[in-house]
Amino acid sequence: MNGSIVPIPKKGNNKMEHDYKGFMNDFRIADRFGVKAIEDTYNRAFKEWKDNVEYFASFVMTLNHQIWFWYQKNDTIARVYDSLWRKAHEFGSEHFKGKDATYYFTFLD
Numbered sequence: 001m002n003g004s005i006v007p008i009p010k011k012g013n014n015k016m017e018h019d020y021k022g023f024m025n026d027f028r029i030a031d032r033f034g035v036k037a038i039e040d041t042y043n044r045a046f047k048e049w050k051d052n053v054e055y056f057a058s059f060v061m062t063l064n065h066q067i068w069f070w071y072q073k074n075d076t077i078a079r080v081y082d083s084l085w086r087k088a089h090e091f092g093s094e095h096f097k098g099k100d101a102t103y104y105f106t107f108l109d
Contacts, residue, residue, distance in 0.1 A: 023062040031066075035080050042084045050091065053100040057107040060088045064108075 023045065030041040042063075049055040063085035070078035089108075096104045 023059050024065070027062060027066055031077065035076065038077070038080055039084070042088075046088060046091075050095070053092075053096050053103050054107075056088075056092055056096075057104050060085065060092055061108060063088055 026041050026045070027038065030037040045059050049059055063081055066081040067078055067085060070081060072078075092104050
């Protein structure tokens with residue numbers, strides 16, 4: 001799995017939707033290769049986007065949706081996503097301050 005996650009913003013108001021789809025596509029590819037690939041994708045995305053509230057919020061939302069997607073389909077993968085989501089959300093909850101915190105929590109609400 002080479003390369004990095006680089007969602008390309010679209011023109012107009014679809015930027016966040018595109019960010020979400022970019023992360024979702026990366027994780028759907030990782031899903032095919034198993035837990036190690038999912039964790040690797042998480043680690044690369046986290047490292048790349050942890051200081052950008054807009055991308056990080058999309059990243060956390062993607063992890064949450066992946067829990068839902070795998071629920072009752074594959075318990076092992078669902079639990080991996082749950083663990084990764086909890087780590088990312090805890091980081092975002094503590095890391096972002098002021099307007100960034102407001103954005104983060106509003107986006108994820």
